[in-house]
Amino acid sequence: MxxxxxxxxxxxxxxxxxxxxxxxxxxxxxxxxxxxxxxxxxxxxxxxxxxxxxxxxxxxxxxxxxxxxxxxxxxxxxxxxxxxxxxxxxxxxxxxxxxxxxTAEELAARKRATAARQAPLVALLRRQQAEQDAADSGQASLF
Incomplete structure (x- = not known):
């Protein structure tokens, strides 16, 4: 109900x-x-x-x-x-x-759908952050 x-x-x-x-x-x-x-x-x-x-x-x-x-x-x-x-x-x-x-099931389904829609952007941001971290670590050793 x-x-x-x-x-x-x-x-x-x-x-x-x-x-x-x-x-x-x-x-x-x-x-x-x-x-x-x-x-x-x-x-x-x-x-x-x-x-x-x-x-x-x-x-x-x-x-x-x-x-x-x-x-x-x-x-x-x-x-x-x-x-x-x-x-x-x-x-x-x-x-x-x-x-x-x-209902809890409807909210969980919406959350999964949102995560699926955002997955490509999240992957891109993580890759860019990893590249930035790698570049920063290379720069730090020069100074």
């Missing part, structure tokens, strides 16, 4: 990430007109999962709501925030994402 995901906490993380909270009512969010708003931003509301757990739906609004939706996903899936964001849950509009706490 997932942990309760509070909408005000999700909103706080998004505001801290630089997104604008439009503070739309639940009725306004359900109109499904993301392009109506002049300013890009988000709105959150609480929903109940089938098992009774309270989860959060974050919606992207504004002229560039697709980019805002991507920013919401990116911000909330950071390792230090630890949410999982899905857009394939039933009853979600195109601009909405379901937010829940990430």
């Amino acid at each position: 997932p942990r309760v995901t509070r909408s005000h906490t999700v909103a706080h993380h998004l505001v801290q990430g630089g997104l604008t909270d439009l503070k739309l009512s639940e009725a306004a969010q359900k109109k499904d007109r993301p392009g109506l708003y002049r300013e890009d931003g988000f709105a959150v509301r609480s929903v109940r999962a089938p098992d009774g757990t309270v989860l959060t739906v974050a919606g992207a609004y504004g002229p560039d709501w697709v980019m805002t939706k991507a920013q919401i996903r990116h911000r909330l899936e950071q390792p230090y925030i630890r949410y999982t964001v899905t857009d394939d849950a039933p009853d979600l509009a195109d601009q909405e994402l379901l937010v829940r706490w990430a």
Whole structure:
């Protein structure tokens, strides 16, 4: 059973990430007109999962709501925030994402994927450091 995901906490993380909270009512969010708003931003509301757990739906609004939706996903899936964001849950509009706490397995998988993406850069940096150390040790013997 997932942990309760509070909408005000999700909103706080998004505001801290630089997104604008439009503070739309639940009725306004359900109109499904993301392009109506002049300013890009988000709105959150609480929903109940089938098992009774309270989860959060974050919606992207504004002229560039697709980019805002991507920013919401990116911000909330950071390792230090630890949410999982899905857009394939039933009853979600195109601009909405379901937010829940990430499981330990999901966090471990993200960590492995990040390490795999960074492996070539890490190898290059280590090789450059080894070459620099070798050059430094050769120089030190001359002085």
